[in-house]
Amino acid sequence: MAEENKLSYFFLGLGLGVAVGIIFAPKSGEDTRQYLKSKADEGKDYLRKRSDDLVESASEIVERGKTVINRQKDQLSAAMEAGKQAYREAVVDDEPKPGPA
Numbered sequence: 001m002a003e004e005n006k007l008s009y010f011f012l013g014l015g016l017g018v019a020v021g022i023i024f025a026p027k028s029g030e031d032t033r034q035y036l037k038s039k040a041d042e043g044k045d046y047l048r049k050r051s052d053d054l055v056e057s058a059s060e061i062v063e064r065g066k067t068v069i070n071r072q073k074d075q076l077s078a079a080m081e082a083g084k085q086a087y088r089e090a091v092v093d094d095e096p097k098p099g100p101a
Helices: 001-025 027-093
Strands: none
Touching: 001 027
């Protein structure tokens, strides 16, 4: 949620900066357009880098989740196998022993 606010503030600041820059531009129209284009490119590069960072973070979180799930699956399998073994041992121990007839 905080990231969304930062992004909103970034665009608000960008828009206000462009507006103030156009109003008080000390340069010619061509120079101002070049300047605005370069700033727009900087903004685009920032967003691209930020989205790459977010994708990387999401990938790391997914990998950690997979690791945790696999560990839990292994523990559950081991517990089930131990339970089956205990059941088998209990059944064998409870079987009547053949005695002398």
